[in-house]
Amino acid sequence: xxxxxxxxxxxxxxxxxxxxxxxxxxxxxxxxxxxxxxxxxxxxxxxxxxxxxxxxxxxxxxxxxxxxxxxxxxxxxxxxxxxxxxxxxxxxxxxxxxxxxxxxxxxxxxxxxxxxxxxxxxxxxxxxxxxxxxxxxxxxxxxxxxxxxxxxxxxxxxxxxxxxxxxxxxxxxxxxxxxxxxxxxxxxxxxxxxxxxxxxxxxxxxxxxxxxxxxxxxxxxxxxxxxxxxxxxxxxxxxxxxxxxxxxxxxxxxxxxxxxxxxxxxxxxxxxxxxxxxxxxxxxxxxxxxxxxxxxxxxxxxxxxxxxxxxxxxxxxxxxxxxxxxxxxxxxxx
Amino acid sequence: xxxxxxxxxxxxxxxxxxxxxxxxxxxxxxxxxxxxxxxxxxxxxxxxxxxxxxxxxxxxxxxxxxxxxxxxxxxxxxxxxxxxxxxxxxxxxxxxxxxxxxxxxxxxxxxxxxxxxxxxxxxxxxxxxxxxxxxxxxxxxxxxxxxxxxxxxxxxxxxxxxxxxxxxxxxxxxxxxxxxxxxxxxxxxxxxxxxxxxxxxxxxxxxxxxxxxxxxxxxxxxxxxxxxxxxxxxxxxxxxxxxxxxxxxxxxxxxxxxxxxxxxxxxxxxxxxxxxxxxxxxxxxxxxxxxxxxxxxxxxxxxxxxxxxxxxxxxxxxxxxxxxxxxxxxxxxxxxxxxxxxx
Numbered sequence: 001x002x003x004x005x006x007x008x009x010x011x012x013x014x015x016x017x018x019x020x021x022x023x024x025x026x027x028x029x030x031x032x033x034x035x036x037x038x039x040x041x042x043x044x045x046x047x048x049x050x051x052x053x054x055x056x057x058x059x060x061x062x063x064x065x066x067x068x069x070x071x072x073x074x075x076x077x078x079x080x081x082x083x084x085x086x087x088x089x090x091x092x093x094x095x096x097x098x099x100x101x102x103x104x105x106x107x108x109x110x111x112x113x114x115x116x117x118x119x120x121x122x123x124x125x126x127x128x129x130x131x132x133x134x135x136x137x138x139x140x141x142x143x144x145x146x147x148x149x150x151x152x153x154x155x156x157x158x159x160x161x162x163x164x165x166x167x168x169x170x171x172x173x174x175x176x177x178x179x180x181x182x183x184x185x186x187x188x189x190x191x192x193x194x195x196x197x198x199x200x201x202x203x204x205x206x207x208x209x210x211x212x213x214x215x216x217x218x219x220x221x222x223x224x225x226x227x228x229x230x231x232x233x234x235x236x237x238x239x240x241x242x243x244x245x246x247x248x249x250x251x252x253x254x255x256x257x258x259x260x261x262x263x264x265x266x267x268x269x270x271x272x273x274x275x276x277x278x279x280x281x282x283x284x285x286x287x288x289x290x291x292x293x294x295x296x297x298x299x300x301x302x303x304x305x306x307x308x309x310x311x312x313x314x315x316x317x318x319x320x321x322x323x324x325x326x327x328x329x330x331x332x333x334x
Numbered sequence: 335x336x337x338x339x340x341x342x343x344x345x346x347x348x349x350x351x352x353x354x355x356x357x358x359x360x361x362x363x364x365x366x367x368x369x370x371x372x373x374x375x376x377x378x379x380x381x382x383x384x385x386x387x388x389x390x391x392x393x394x395x396x397x398x399x400x401x402x403x404x405x406x407x408x409x410x411x412x413x414x415x416x417x418x419x420x421x422x423x424x425x426x427x428x429x430x431x432x433x434x435x436x437x438x439x440x441x442x443x444x445x446x447x448x449x450x451x452x453x454x455x456x457x458x459x460x461x462x463x464x465x466x467x468x469x470x471x472x473x474x475x476x477x478x479x480x481x482x483x484x485x486x487x488x489x490x491x492x493x494x495x496x497x498x499x500x501x502x503x504x505x506x507x508x509x510x511x512x513x514x515x516x517x518x519x520x521x522x523x524x525x526x527x528x529x530x531x532x533x534x535x536x537x538x539x540x541x542x543x544x545x546x547x548x549x550x551x552x553x554x555x556x557x558x559x560x561x562x563x564x565x566x567x568x569x570x571x572x573x574x575x576x577x578x579x580x581x582x583x584x585x586x587x588x589x590x591x592x593x594x595x596x597x598x599x600x601x602x603x604x605x606x607x608x609x610x611x612x613x614x615x616x617x618x619x620x621x622x623x624x625x626x627x628x629x630x631x632x633x634x635x636x637x638x639x640x641x642x643x644x645x646x647x648x649x650x651x652x653x654x655x656x657x658x659x660x661x662x663x664x665x666x667x668x669x670x671x672x673x674x675x676x677x
Contacts, residue, residue, distance in 0.1 A: 088494070093501075140668045148490040152433065152667050155497055159602060160660030163653045166527055171647035259501065308509060315505035322498040323481060326491055 012272040012279070016286040020067070023293035027063040031055060031300050065190035066296045066310065067289040069255050072202055072247040074288015077262020078269070078281055079209045079244040082216035083237055084135070087267070087325055088147045091127075091248040092259020095157035099130025100252035102161045109168045117197045123253030124201070128245045130157060186309040187255045187296055194254070201250045208243030209281060215240060216277040258311045260318020261288050261295075267325060353621045360615075360628035367635045368408045372400060375643065410533040411635040411651075413541040414594040415604060416549075419630020421590035422605025423612065423623055424552055427559055428583045429492065432666060435606035436591045439496025442600040443503040444474035445592035446526075450510045464540045464593045471592035474499060475584055528601030528652030530638050537597045544593040548586040549627075555582050556623055602652045603659025604633050610666070633658075 029040050035052035042049065043056025073091060080089040080096075091097050103126030107113035113122065134157050138150035215236030218226035226233050251258065269283040292310060295317065299308035373384045379400070387400035422435045436442050448470030452463045478499060482492040507526065552559075558579040561569040566576045591605060612625035637654040645654075 093497075137664050137667060146490075148494060149667050151494060151497060152438075153664060155438070156660045156663035156667065159656050159663075163527065163602060163656030163660070167647070167649050167653045167657075170649060170653075312505045312509045315501050319498045319502035319505075322501070323495050326494045326498065327481065 012269075012283055013286075015272070016283055016290065019290045020286055020293070023290045023297070024063055024067065026297045027066060027293050028056060028059050030297050031059060061190040061192045061195055062187050062296070063293065064192070065187045065195055065254060066293045068195070068198065068202055069187065069251040069258065070261055070292025071285040071289040072205060072251040073258060073261040074265035074284040074286075074291065075206065075209050075281060076244040076247040076251075077288070078266035078277070078284035079212060079216065079240050079247075080262065081266050082212075082219060082277055083240055083244070084150060085219065086147050086150055088151050088263065088322070090260060090263035090322075091244070091251075092257060092261075093151055093263060093322070094131070094134050094154035095161065096127050096131045096134070096154075096245070096248050097252045097257030097259065098158045098161040098165075099133075100124070100127040100249045101257045102126055102130075102165055104253055105165050105168055109172050119253040120198055120201055120250055124246055124249030127249035127252065128242075130161070131241065131245050131248075133157065186311065187292075188307060188309070190255075198250050198254055201246055205243050205246035205250060206285070208239055209247060210243075210285075212236060212240035212243060213277040213281050216281075220275065220277070256311060258292070258314055260314045260322065261291050263325070264318050264321045265291055267321070350620075352617050356615050357621055357625060357628070360625060360632065364412070364628055364631050364635065367632065367639070368412065371408045371411075371635060371639050372404050375399070375404060406535045406538065407530050407533040407638070408635065409535060410538040410541070410597065411530050411638050412631050413538050413545055414530075414598045414601065415631030415634030416627045417541055417545055417590040417594035417630070418601065418604040418634065419608035419612075420545075420549055420552060420623060420627040421587040421594070422607075422630065423609035423626035424559070424583050424587035424590075425605075426609040427563060427622065428580060428587075430563060431493070432606075432610050433493050433663075434496075435609070436587065437600060437603060437605045438500075439478060439493060440474055440500040440503060441471050441496075441588055441591055442595050442605065443500040443507070445471045445595035446600045447503040447507045447510075448592075449596040450507050454510050460536075461540055464544070464596045467592040467596035468589050471588040472585070474503070475588050479584075526599060526652075527650050527656065528595075528599040528604075529650030530598060530634075531650065533598075541594050541597050544589055548589040551582060551586040552590075552623060555579060555586070559583055560620075599650075599652065601634060601637075602656035603663070604630050604637075604655050607633060607655070607659050607662060610662075 028044065029035070029037075035043070035056055039050050039052035040056050043053035044060065046057065047053055077090050080091065080094065081087060083089075100123040103122040104119050107118065107122045113119070134150065134153045137153040137157075138146075215226075215233070218229050219233065219237070221229075223233060248262075265287045266280060266284045269280050269287055273279040273283055292314070295313040296310045298317075299310050299313045302308060369381075369384075372388075373379045373381060379387075384400055387397040388405070422437070425434055425436050425439075425441075426432050445467040449463050449467045452458050452466040456466075458466075478492060478496050482495045511526065558569070558574045561572045561574040562576060562579055564572075569576050569579075608626040608630040609622070612622055612629045615629075616622060616625045633655055634651060637658070638651040641649040641651050641654040
């Protein structure tokens with residue numbers, strides 16, 4: 001990996017901030033419906049007299065959701081890759097998002113739970129339990145938590161969880177449609193009143209994760225060395241994992257399980273900024289927000305007049321990257 | 335003398351007897367299950383009524399239920415299960431890794447995506463769907479082989495690349511199904527997990543044909559495949575052409591899995607489970623292909639029966655096999671040694 005010079009680092013931040021601004025701009029102006037500029041302004045200012053302006057007004061919360069969820073997933077992916085020292089770690093691949101989805105679906109179907117706030121708690125609980133489970137399965141047995149074993153444990157868990165979700169949903173025709181489209185992963189139905197309760201959760205997750213940069217840096221040197229450097233490894237790992245879980249659960253509760261953002265983004269950020277997690281973590285947040293926002297825009301454009309759910313776009317863009325990572329990395333257990 | 339017999343474990347003393355016993359038992363189990371699914375559903379019929387309905391005796395009350403509803407379901411379950419089991423174990427033996435089964439490395443996903451695309455977007459049906467599914471399956475197999483062909487194709491790299499390709503193909507499938515206006519969403523969900531709902535005898539015909547052709551091809555290749563397990567060099571020394579064998583096995587296994595998937599949807603984990611279960615039942619490697627095929631048929635028919643009648647809600651067979659298969663995969667992961675383990 002290239003060693004990052006100081007100006008280089010600021011350049012990274014500047015580029016990604018610029019990209020995020022561009023993403024937000026595109027997300028507000030580009031859509032299934034072409035809207036002239038004056039109506040875009042009208043929509044942003046809340047005057048929804050014309051259809052075009054109304055369309056733009058709907059895009060505002062949608063953009064906010066994409067940025068929030070994307071940032072959360074990008075950061076969570078970076079933290080997970082750091083904790084497990086596994087270049088293939090991603091909340092989608094490890095089944096964590098699927099676990100969050102299962103809890104939300106069970107909440108809807110069996111306990112008649114509704115309301116954004118409750119979904120958030122359910123999502124976080126599901127993400128936490130699944131993360132612990134997958135990690136335990138992946139780490140048990142010979143060789144510890146190799147990328148192959150963790151990925152397979154995540155895949156197996158995802159399949160089991162999906163079977164369970166279908167078993168819960170199928171007998172309930174009344175909720176099947178909404179759950180199915182939510183499960184693919186979409187930001188289309190965003191509203192500010194469901195988005196606002198998530199902000200405190202996202203902030204807590206963000207702070208916990210960003211604060212774990214030192215621990216992750218130490219862990220990158222190996223567990224023994226990290227302990228030798230005076231890091232409380234166990235506690236630090238726990239804090240970092242808690243941050244990542246809160247972020248994944250929040251993002252999944254808001255827009256369904258979305259994969260591959262957390263995989264792609266940290267790798268790209270390491271190419272820009274080197275291996276220092278103090279840089280990689282904030283950069284991953286910015287880049288994740290841009291990636292999900294751009295994927296959403298892409299999904300609106302390619303299938304006009306229909307829209308592609310953003311989860312489909314990220315899988316389609318992210319899976320080749322996953323394959324590329326597998327081909328190029330010299331990993332433990334590969 | 336008694337020392338000698340102590341030194342030889344019982345199971346290995348006469349493997350052929352044990353093998354025949356196990357295979358006969360499996361066949362009997364599958365036959366018994368089919369009889370059960372024909373006679374029992376919401377209510378049970380006497381065996382005599384079932385026989386009368388099957389032979390088309392005039393005025394048999396149960397004729398519609400048995401020959402229009404239950405028989406196609408049982409037949410499709412049988413041929414699809416045999417295909418999944420046989421195709422799965424062929425991959426696992428060829429790649430010397432139980433995790434390299436078609437439903438994990440993306441072959442099933444490619445057949446499923448191609449079938450959905452053909453049905454929904456191209457509006458074709460019947461043989462053409464099977465053909466498209468097979469072509470897509472072969473294409474994806476070739477792609478995975480090419481992408482992972484560095485330092486040998488049998489390792490973890492192949493499995494991980496397959497998982498990545500599966501994710502991409504699944505996103506295509508979800509997209510097509512979500513966009514399709516004519517499809518009921520619940521029906522789409524059912525198909526995605528694999529289901530025998532609405533089975534018709536005409537659906538079973540391509541699967542049965544594939545079973546004859548590709549199953550026969552595999553049967554002729556079984557001995558060479560066996561030699562391949564010893565390693566390419568040893569196989570070469572035994573006069574087996576490794577690449578030719580791999581080509582034939584890939585063609586046959588992809589054909590089996592893809593055509594069955596086009597008919598029933600990707601029934602989760604049947605291809606993955608059948609081989610390892612058969613390997614635990616059978617001593618040695620002989621008869622493994624046949625054993626795995628029978629186990630596959632057992633899993634599909636039993637899973638369908640459980641999902642239909644023994645659970646509080648009617649569920650497609652893929653939900654049942656997925657729920658059974660995932661813990662087994664987790665167990666294999668925990669038990670796996672560094673090279674992923676052999677069958």
